[in-house]
Amino acid sequence: MSGVHRPVPRPSPETVPFWEACQQERFLLPRCSQCGSFWFPPTAFCPECWSPNWDWHEATGLGSLHSFVIFRRQYHPAFVTPYAVGVVHLKEGPNILGRILTNDFEKLHVEMPLTLMWDRAEEWVIPAFQSF
Numbered sequence: 001m002s003g004v005h006r007p008v009p010r011p012s013p014e015t016v017p018f019w020e021a022c023q024q025e026r027f028l029l030p031r032c033s034q035c036g037s038f039w040f041p042p043t044a045f046c047p048e049c050w051s052p053n054w055d056w057h058e059a060t061g062l063g064s065l066h067s068f069v070i071f072r073r074q075y076h077p078a079f080v081t082p083y084a085v086g087v088v089h090l091k092e093g094p095n096i097l098g099r100i101l102t103n104d105f106e107k108l109h110v111e112m113p114l115t116l117m118w119d120r121a122e123e124w125v126i127p128a129f130q131s132f
């Protein structure tokens, strides 16, 4: 499929550190220094208490499948069907959208435990999830 490029992230100023860490296969989440909340996507202020004081913390990469869709129709030439995309509820609290990698789509179900793995697209390393 020459000439077909997979869509890749377009970091905002708030998400640049997240994506830079991903390129080193490190999964970071913002955590509030005041109330301890984790959140995603990264923003300048804690969405719980509006504190501007927070740091990046290495996340476990563990979570569970909150919802998902299995694409059986090809909407982009770079995505070979079938493939699954899901909302993953991370152990730390926030939800993140990502590809759910599996060889058996019939086994996907809500609340199934998932773990982070790294998906590669073009020059990017992107978080994705798989069952374990």
Ligand SMILES: [Zn+2]
Residues within 6 Å of the ligand: 032, 033, 034, 035, 036, 037, 046, 047, 048, 049, 050, 051
């Ligand atoms: Zn807070």
